[in-house]
Amino acid sequence: MISYIKKHRFLFLRRLSQVLLLVLYFSANAYSLKILSGTLSSSLLFETVPLADPFAVLQMFIAGAVLSLDVIVGAFIVLFFYALIAGRAFCSWVCPINLVTDLANWLRRVLLLDKIERKLWLGRSVRFWVLALSLILSFVTSVAAFEFVSPISMFHRGVVFGMGMGYAAILAIFLFDLFAVKNGWCGHICPLGAFYSIVSRFSLLRVKHNQPNCTLCMKCKDVCPEKQILSLIGKRSGDVDAGECTNCGRCIEVCDDDALSFGIRNYINKNG
Amino acid sequence: MSNLNKKQVISDRRKFIVLMAQSIGLSALGGLIWTGYVQEAKSSPLILRPPGAKSEPEFLKMCIKCGQCAIACPYDTLRIAKPGDNKPMGTPYFIPRDIPCYMCTDIPCVPVCPTGALDEESVSSIKDGKKVLDINKSRMGLAIVDESSCIAFWGIQCDACYRACPLLEKAIVLEHKRNERTGKHAYLIPRVNSEYCTGCGLCERACVTKKAAIYVLPLEIAKGEVGDYYIKGWDKKDENRLENVGENVTTKTKRSELTPQDYLNDGGLLDD
Structure with a gap:
């Protein structure tokens, strides 16, 4: 048993971190337990420290928004944390979609899907094109383009404020990762992952x-x-x-x- | 035919150009679909925003979709648009018939906004040289009365909306009119004054008819616009607008190429 835990120590810690964050965000809305209030897009830690998604803020900036200092400070805090220290840890320790894609990936391994399924090819660099595209489209549509479609925010907001049809987006990613491309979303398409890949190059x-x-x-x-x-x-x-x-x-x-x-x-x- | 027999040499340059063209082309394809979705999704004109919200296009640009306004709202008035609500996902809105805005004097939803999409300035006024929050300045929408379904217009004495209005006798006044049908009663007709109405929706919530006969619409839809052509001759301030106008102001249209005498006598009008 101990050796099993030791063999999965980071996995347990990551699940703990991911679920704990969801619980904290959920409790801020549901029980007014204001440790982490808001969503992953922007939140307030202990009712004082602003935190914000630097990629969302970048898109809004390109869309032409004149933003308050709060959200800019928040974005830099998060940006520096990942860029200087933690690397692309957001993707595996914070992002709720990781729970979905890891489940698909685990099923792929235990059901030997990789060995049997027909292969669909998708380049690992597609995400950087999607990243560029989301910035260009933010300019064209004058709204933060990825934030309008992001399944990450959909999932996270769903947990905090109610899911609605958000299940469909999550299911879509699950099916894509299970039957189309291994690590399809996180490793090939997600522009947020691409963003953190670039900024945490030197962490x-x-x-x-x-x-x-x-x-x-x-x-x-x-x-x-x-x-x-x-x-x-x-x-x-x-x-x-x-x-x-x-x-x-x-x-x-x-x-x-x-x-x-x-x-x-x-x-x-x-x-x- | 000879082309088929010749061995095709694919140079590095050709390969590079084709691969780039493919990537750019596929990005353009994705971009078109993505832009189409975003443009559709952001045009949701029938939506009521929290107090202090910037104009809709500006609001959509600036809202980071963190939901902190909804968390701060003590009445659960503000909701966050879920996938399937057919509103820009993740943005805050309210449905006054369900829960109206109770116009808290400390406006908890506005100062928590990290980006300034909810503008504190627009709901503040200067009192004794100090800036204080003033919810009465908010303009979330404008109440409109449907005269055909409002029972006060039938002659029934109902003043539910008038009593519910937090700016009683300002935003809604009762107009007294003689009821000719009975000959001895008065109509008590609700009139909304757009100068004071904040669009909180307490009237819509209070309305006794099956579907509210008084309801809040976004300002953009509820209000008309006079334009520059009409001037109140009896209003000194409005008349001042004439002062800056030069001597010879004529509107040039296609018709002004000819004098009235010419175009009236030029046939056409009387010809058959």
């Missing part, structure tokens, strides 16, 4: 590889939602330094050989 928290311990079992690549970033596995020691890494920690916990760990990016000794 401090990184997965580190200790090559001499590696036995090339490839369990890490099996579970990684962005496995193209693990190209250094078995080849050289160092940081997984791609912005696409969500710091979910799955690779670390499945590794039986102690070849992966969390650490601080090694800036000083680049070739070390």
Whole structure:
């Protein structure tokens, strides 16, 4: 049992973080427990610290909105947290859609869907095109274009304020990830993930590889939602330094050989 | 035919251009669908916004859809548009027949807005040199009376809307008129004064008919506009508008190319 928990320690922590955030946001509306009030788009922590989605604010800025200081400060707090420290952790520790896509991904693994399903190809760079598109369309339509269709906000608002037909959007993503493309939404399309991939390119928290311990079992690549970033596995020691890494920690916990760990990016000794 | 036999050489340049064209083309395809959806979704003219909301296009640009106004509302008046509500998703609105705006004097929904989509300035006034919140300045909409279904117009004595109005005797006044049918009663007819009506909807909530005979419409729809052509000759201030007008003001249309004498005698009018 203990070894099972140890093998899934980051997974448990992530689910705890994701669910706890939903509970906190829900309680702010339902029970006036104002620890985190609002939604992921913009919220107030302990009734004092403003937080805001920097990608939403960027879209609104491009749409031509003259925004109050509150939301701009909030956006920079969140931006700096991910860009300097946590990396793309939003995607695996905060985003509620991750619960849906991870479920689809898990079903894919246990039902061996990957081995049987017909393959649909979608490039990993599609998300950056979608990101550019959402900025261009924000300008064209003078509203934040992705915020109008974002299933992330739909899900999150649904939990806080009532789901409505939001189930349809969530189901659509689930079906897409289960039957169309593996990691289809989070790893190929989502412009918010693409945004965090770009801004967290140089963040401090990184997965580190200790090559001499590696036995090339490839369990890490099996579970990684962005496995193209693990190209250094078995080849050289160092940081997984791609912005696409969500710091979910799955690779670390499945590794039986102690070849992966969390650490601080090694800036000083680049070739070390 | 000879083309088929020749070995096709695909240069790197051709490959690059085609791939770029494909990406841009597919982005354009997605962009067209996406823009179409956003443009449809944001045109929802029959929606009542919280107090202090900017004009609808500006509001849609600035609202980050965090729902903090709805959380702050003590009467649960404000709702957040869900998928399926056929309103711009995630934005706040209210349905006065269900729950009207009770016009809290501390307007809790406005200062919490992080972006300024709900503008504190527009619902503040200067009192003793200090800025104070003034809910009476809000303009959420305008109450309109349907005379055919309002029973006061039948001669029945109903003043439910008049009594419910928080700006009693200002926003709604009762006009007394002799009832010729009975010869001994008076009509008590509700008249809405757009100078004071905030659009809170308490009248709509109070209306006794099956479907409210007095209801709030967004200002954009409820109000007409005079334009510049008419001037109140009896109003000194309005007459001042004439002062800046030059001597020879003539409207040039296609007809003014000819003098009236010419175009009236030029046939056409009397010809058969």
